[in-house]
Amino acid sequence: MKALIVDDSKVMRTMIQKGLRQAEYVCEVVEAGDGIEALAKLDASIDVVLLDWKMPNMDGIEFIQKTRKSGNNVPIMMITTEGAEDRVAEAMKEGANGYIIKPFTAEKIKEKLKDILKG
Amino acid sequence: MLDRALMIDTVKKTTNNLFIKMLSMELIAGEPITEKNALPLTAHVTAVIGFAGYYRGGMGIYLPRALALKMVAAMLGVPVDQVTIDKMPADVKDAIGEIVNIIAGGAKAELSKQGITFDLSLPTVIVGEKFQVYVDNNPERVQAVIPFTAGEDQLFVECNIEKTNK
Numbered sequence: 001m002k003a004l005i006v007d008d009s010k011v012m013r014t015m016i017q018k019g020l021r022q023a024e025y026v027c028e029v030v031e032a033g034d035g036i037e038a039l040a041k042l043d044a045s046i047d048v049v050l051l052d053w054k055m056p057n058m059d060g061i062e063f064i065q066k067t068r069k070s071g072n073n074v075p076i077m078m079i080t081t082e083g084a085e086d087r088v089a090e091a092m093k094e095g096a097n098g099y100i101i102k103p104f105t106a107e108k109i110k111e112k113l114k115d116i117l118k119g
Numbered sequence: 120m121l122d123r124a125l126m127i128d129t130v131k132k133t134t135n136n137l138f139i140k141m142l143s144m145e146l147i148a149g150e151p152i153t154e155k156n157a158l159p160l161t162a163h164v165t166a167v168i169g170f171a172g173y174y175r176g177g178m179g180i181y182l183p184r185a186l187a188l189k190m191v192a193a194m195l196g197v198p199v200d201q202v203t204i205d206k207m208p209a210d211v212k213d214a215i216g217e218i219v220n221i222i223a224g225g226a227k228a229e230l231s232k233q234g235i236t237f238d239l240s241l242p243t244v245i246v247g248e249k250f251q252v253y254v255d256n257n258p259e260r261v262q263a264v265i266p267f268t269a270g271e272d273q274l275f276v277e278c279n280i281e282k283t284n285k
Binding site: 009010011012014015018045049080083084101102103105107 | 129136140141191194195196209210214215216217220221223224225227231239241
């Protein structure tokens with residue numbers, strides 16, 4: 001599996017990568033610090049996107065909108081501090097496939113990824 | 120409706136949640152400080168974040184050096200003796216800033232269920248010692264400093280919120 005991890009925090013990208021390993025997902029990881037960089041790195045080889053919401057230059061929601069508008073249906077998992085119900089609903093409406101609220105555990109990543117990858 | 124007990128409970132809950140889930144550390148909360156006072160906190164790494172919107176205020180987390188280094192090491196997945204503030208200031212700033220962002224984000228989500236809504240600023244991280252945090256008795260504002268114990272280390276989380284005219 002090849003995962004694109006998008007978060008403006010380098011430490012958080014490292015933690016998500018560690019979570020993927022602990023969740024027993026053997027994967028190649030590509031990293032991006034914002035939505036613009038993520039769009040540039042999103043190609044057909046990416047199996048799943050793990051996406052923060054609040055980032056400089058282009059946030060997670062705009063990344064989803066542009067990705068879906070281009071016809072790309074890659075599974076997208078939000079991993080964000082935005083935990084209010086209306087924010088979760090907004091992300092899912094725009095085209096996110098799953099949602100994890102920080103702080104997260106490796107078990108939560110495993111459970112949620114299993115859901116969206118089987119879908 | 121906003122009251123001090125709700126804010127304190129929320130901050131305790133979201134702080135504990137982060138330390139358990141992401142750092143595998145157990146915290147013990149102490150008695151919150153709510154009276155007007157100037158608190159000489161023993162902290163070396165501090166991260167603050169602002170609230171703005173229908174409610175405004177902010178949150179700060181005050182960490183002793185040893186605990187800050189343990190937290191950064193846990194987040195990066197490296198031994199604590201490989202982490203130094205002087206040699207990796209960007210990682211320390213990034214990690215501790217993310218900590219306050221996650222705690223405040225959890226509080227924001229919890230309080231929004233009670234109609235207390237605000238947006239978060241970007242976090243600011245400060246390295247330095249010997250400063251004071253003031254708790255005032257502004258009747259419009261609820262404020263508290265909550266001490267926590269993590270093993271042999273003590274940290275503080277300060278939070279203040281008040282309604283705006285929006």
